[in-house]
Amino acid sequence: MNTDTVAANALIRAAIGNAAVESYGLSHQILILEFRDDKPADHLLSLGEIKVSSNVVVDEGLILNEEERVLLLFSKVNLRSVTEVHCDDEANLTISFDNGVQLHFSGRSHDGYEPWQLGRALDEGGYLVIAQDGGGYAIWDCTQEETH
Template identity: 40%
Template sequence: MHPNTELANRIIQEKLLGSTVESFGLTHQFLTLTFRDKNADDHTIWIDTEVTSKSYPFQELNLDETGAALLLFNSVNLKEVVAIQCNDEATLEIQFDNGIHIFFAGSPAEESMIEPWSLGTEMSNAASSIIATHGGGYIIFEGRQDM
């Protein structure tokens, strides 16, 4: 595993494992999922990639990609994250306590999606960000104290 992948997984798991989906929607034309952890800190994933799920058949509905993703996000609203991981190709997988798995593609078919997803968090005067890059790899900013 690439060293940045290990660091990205450590941060993602530290921030999101055990958290619940607090809200979801569209912000500035990006899909977003916001999680609240046990310390009442919020963490937002910004999504500009293909969203899929093997455990929820939303793809079979006659919806556009955004509508289908929002319907999927509604199925995990207020649900707890029980597993989360990313891989060397920057694909992110989240499993929720209701059995739903969501995947954010790290290598979307549309190559113009150069940052398929990112996680931003602010807490206790420290901020962290993880930006997944198309095809793999991460840009990581951790624990800035200048907030």
């Protein structure tokens, strides 16, 4: 496992490993999942143009576009707690929840840009993990900085 993958995993596990989905939806036409824990600021997962899959089967009889299908999957994890989260060297992200649902976020974007990013406001002792298309991570971590 690459060193940036190890660092990304450590940070995202510490960040949302004990959090729950607070809300989901669209923000400025970007799919988001918002996680809440016992800290004052929430964690925000923003998705680029990527494939989202799950162990939950969406009824083929429903006529849904891709965005609607993903929002339906997100509804299955609303207010559910994260039980496991990890990413790999190809920037794929998997999040498992306490109801058995797993969401898989591709590390490849359709447009060649960042597939996903997870973070909390840096000015509040936060962090930011940006997945690079096809592998690698850009990481900013202010969680260990002392405030005076």
